Amino acid sequence: MSERAPTLVLDRASVAYGDVPVLEELHGVVHEGEAVALIGPNGAGKSTFIKALLGLVPVVRGRIEVLGRPPAQARRDVAYVPQADTLDPDFPVSVEQVVMMGRYRRIGWLRRPSAEDRAEVADALERVGLAGRARDRFGTLSGGQRQRVLLARAIAAKPRMLLLDEPFNGVDAVSQHALLEAIGSLKAKGASVVVSTHDLAIAHLACDEVCLLNRHQFGFGPTGDVLTPERLRATYGGHALELRGDRVIVTQT
Amino acid sequence: MNWLDSTVHRALVEAVLVGVLGGVVGVFVIARRLPFFTMALTHATFPGIVIAALLGVNLYLGGGLFGLLVVAAVLAFGRGRGQDFTTATGIALSGGFALGVVLVSAQDGFTKDLAAYTVGDVLAVGTGDLVATTAVAAGVLLLLALMGKELLLAAFDPVGAAALGLPTVLLDFALLAVVEVTVVATVPALGTILAVALIVGPAATARLLTDRLAPLFPLAAAIGVACALAGVWVSTLWNVATGASIALFVGLVFGAVFLGTAVRGRVRRAAAVRA
Numbered sequence: 001m002s003e004r005a006p007t008l009v010l011d012r013a014s015v016a017y018g019d020v021p022v023l024e025e026l027h028g029v030v031h032e033g034e035a036v037a038l039i040g041p042n043g044a045g046k047s048t049f050i051k052a053l054l055g056l057v058p059v060v061r062g063r064i065e066v067l068g069r070p071p072a073q074a075r076r077d078v079a080y081v082p083q084a085d086t087l088d089p090d091f092p093v094s095v096e097q098v099v100m101m102g103r104y105r106r107i108g109w110l111r112r113p114s115a116e117d118r119a120e121v122a123d124a125l126e127r128v129g130l131a132g133r134a135r136d137r138f139g140t141l142s143g144g145q146r147q148r149v150l151l152a153r154a155i156a157a158k159p160r161m162l163l164l165d166e167p168f169n170g171v172d173a174v175s176q177h178a179l180l181e182a183i184g185s186l187k188a189k190g191a192s193v194v195v196s197t198h199d200l201a202i203a204h205l206a207c208d209e210v211c212l213l214n215r216h217q218f219g220f221g222p223t224g225d226v227l228t229p230e231r232l233r234a235t236y237g238g239h240a241l242e243l244r245g246d247r248v249i250v251t252q253t
Numbered sequence: 254m255n256w257l258d259s260t261v262h263r264a265l266v267e268a269v270l271v272g273v274l275g276g277v278v279g280v281f282v283i284a285r286r287l288p289f290f291t292m293a294l295t296h297a298t299f300p301g302i303v304i305a306a307l308l309g310v311n312l313y314l315g316g317g318l319f320g321l322l323v324v325a326a327v328l329a330f331g332r333g334r335g336q337d338f339t340t341a342t343g344i345a346l347s348g349g350f351a352l353g354v355v356l357v358s359a360q361d362g363f364t365k366d367l368a369a370y371t372v373g374d375v376l377a378v379g380t381g382d383l384v385a386t387t388a389v390a391a392g393v394l395l396l397l398a399l400m401g402k403e404l405l406l407a408a409f410d411p412v413g414a415a416a417l418g419l420p421t422v423l424l425d426f427a428l429l430a431v432v433e434v435t436v437v438a439t440v441p442a443l444g445t446i447l448a449v450a451l452i453v454g455p456a457a458t459a460r461l462l463t464d465r466l467a468p469l470f471p472l473a474a475a476i477g478v479a480c481a482l483a484g485v486w487v488s489t490l491w492n493v494a495t496g497a498s499i500a501l502f503v504g505l506v507f508g509a510v511f512l513g514t515a516v517r518g519r520v521r522r523a524a525a526v527r528a
Contacts, residue, residue: 051412072418094465107402109399110400140464
């Protein structure tokens, strides 16, 4: 593990909207091919964490380095997957066109997609199991399928780091499986993954590391070490119940 | 004798130009949910017209420049509160129009000039208006052709666009400015109050007919041109107001297509139930 290059370095970093600090004392390292789960209650700052890695929220103290650069300068190699239900389902755009947006950075201004771009789009759709839906309107797909389309858009960008904001919320089992498969294959190719989720089982299943968040960091490290009842209770402020000593149920998220 | 010396010929050319321009720009207005913003711009450019009349400069230049100020103000106040411009737009609409009314009421004499501005008259457009509309149409269509994909992404997924490093503030300004110059260019034909019809109506009608982005543009432009030409024809035939005739055709076509697609949808669902 240690010979792998670090892709994300958090050095006692605090991020803030204006004067209001949202997240404080972030500290940890993620390497190539590793996935880290961001876990914490609603309003804990998980989305802000992801926006900070995109350079959309400023670091006011400490340091964040993405792929060895300040976040805003790493965007070319970072892909962001928003929550599907934040996008307008009536928007007249096809599945194929949404995935093509992942190629815009490579295509550049004033140019049109090339045959290679089209091939990458088709390949990305294949990898999330939606090759047959390319020409359908984005809004006609189910929530889970739309989430897979947005992951395909990220795959088409060929990122070295993938940021996913609550991709498993309200997603059916088939889509969840497809999302996990696709994330796994990106990891296998050396990409780092940062994924915010409420689902501790998914964190266990798909992620090597966990970052517990609620305004500040309650733990960062290997999943087995960090996902302990004590730490979860601290993160969720008492809204976590213990079950049989080694499992935890989060009663309020 | 030049072909364009005829009032009717000039009106027909103007109708085609504003039909295409309104239809194409309307696709973005509908997709980005900006009809209210478009409506507001038609009113918020009013003080610019009055000021131009006071200073004795071109009315549409005045309206155009003032409109750009309004666009910048809406962007400045609307950002940071999500991507919703509605509140800032509402204030710009009432504030701008009120300023125009105050300026008009403080002066005597030019209310007659301004009457034409509020309802428009495509039969009164001069060659200068035609040149201006052609220039705006060419500029807008070129911009949309060159920056179409970036404008599309910024409209569909603003955070995703920012995450790619696209200048979203600039793209928002470009789109709102395109709507603004389209409003100003459409005003001689339809007037401030009715210009919104030719920008929102044809695109909304086309949206009922197709889910796909690419055919929306030619379809909306064709509907816009057809309504504008029909309006000119009816107004010369019966000597009624041209701007209003065009706006009425837009409304009628939208209504007919809406009913048609609703009936077809019911028939299909019924057939699906029987099958």
